[in-house]
Amino acid sequence: MHTINDLIVLMSRLRDPADGCPWDLKQDFASIVPHTLEEVYEVVDTIERQDWTHLREELGDLLFQVVFYARLAEEQGDFTFADVVHDITEKLLRRHPHVFPDGTLSSRRGAEMFSEAQINANWEAIKQAEKTSAATAEQPTSILADVPNAMPAIARAEKLQKKAARVGFDWPESAPVWDVVHGELAELQAAAASGDAEHTEEELGDVLFSVVNLARHLKVNPETALRRANDKFIRRFGHIEQSLAAEGLAMNEQSLDSLDALWRAAKQAERGE
Known part of the structure; x- marks a missing residue:
């Protein structure tokens, strides 16, 4: 069985200027992004179809994307794949004190149990503390700052709403959200009747955002x-x-x-x- 180290060596060979692959050699960070997005959607598709045989293959394709990015970064002296592994391990150890109380892989929590609400609140507090320590006093970081602009709009709307909800900016139940959806639909209808294309687009966006919010309250994934x-x-x-x-x-x-x-x-x- 090949190991992750074999895959890293393979990637370095593909990028070898002397006898590597011409296609791989001409790639850069930006040119690989469309392929990465395609691989992510193929993983999602195989999971939704419960095609476990092909999921194994698709996960390998997605892993290769990560190795490719790490190789490009290593070539320009930024970081290596080992750095990526180290950083994500450190971050998850830090964000899971309910599992690793001492912040080490060997530590155990014992018999103490935590509720899901406590775990989620702690997770957000740790993330916010990380952002605060990285930001300057003159440039405070919003809790919404790390939601990527490049996410699909529906998924991004849901993530923005979830983050806001974790600090109390949310309706306590779904009933008021239904009212918001109906209100936004009425505003869209009025904007469309006015013939103002820009205003209509804005109101349509509000309708979509409110429907995503309703889906979240109904515990349905809108995507x-x-x-x-x-x-x-x-x-x-x-x-x-x-x-x-x-x-x-x-x-x-x-x-x-x-x-x-x-x-x-x-x-x-x-x-x-």
């Missing part, structure tokens, strides 16, 4: 919910295509009413009605 809605749309649209193809009909020649009837038939077929 997962939307992906499943996409998959459902593909299945039902495919039913329409197959039904028309079986009769030798073209979709663009059908009335909206006939297409809607096929759509409703697809829904009924899925539900076993």
Whole structure:
């Protein structure tokens, strides 16, 4: 069995200026990012399909991305893969005092138990302390500062809301959130009626943000919910295509009413009605 060290050696060979791989040699941090995002989504896809055989492969592809970035950093004298491993281990030891009370791998917590709320509160306090120690007095760090701009918008909205909620900026229950969603929809409808495109875009963003907040209160992952809605749309649209193809009909020649009837038939077929 190969080890992580073999993978690191392989990466150094691929980047060897003398006899490495031409494609790997011309890559830089920015050029690899699209591949990294693709690999992340492929990992998510295999998990959602419970395709454990291919998950092993996809996790390897994702790990290779990390090794690639570390190699680029090492070449320009910033850090190595070993530094990455050390830093994440140190950080997780520090953030899990309920598991490693002495901050070492060998330490044990004993019989003392902590609630999930206590663990989450402690985690956030430790993270905030880390940020405070790294920031200057003139430049205080917001608790939202470490939410990446490059995250998908829905996932980023959820993460921003969760962080704000951990310091008390949140509705205590879902009922007021429903009111917010309805209010934002009314504002969107008014903006659309006004013909102001910029204002309409702003209000649509508010609707989406409020729906993400509702999903969070309902304990539903909005990204997962939307992906499943996409998959459902593909299945039902495919039913329409197959039904028309079986009769030798073209979709663009059908009335909206006939297409809607096929759509409703697809829904009924899925539900076993």
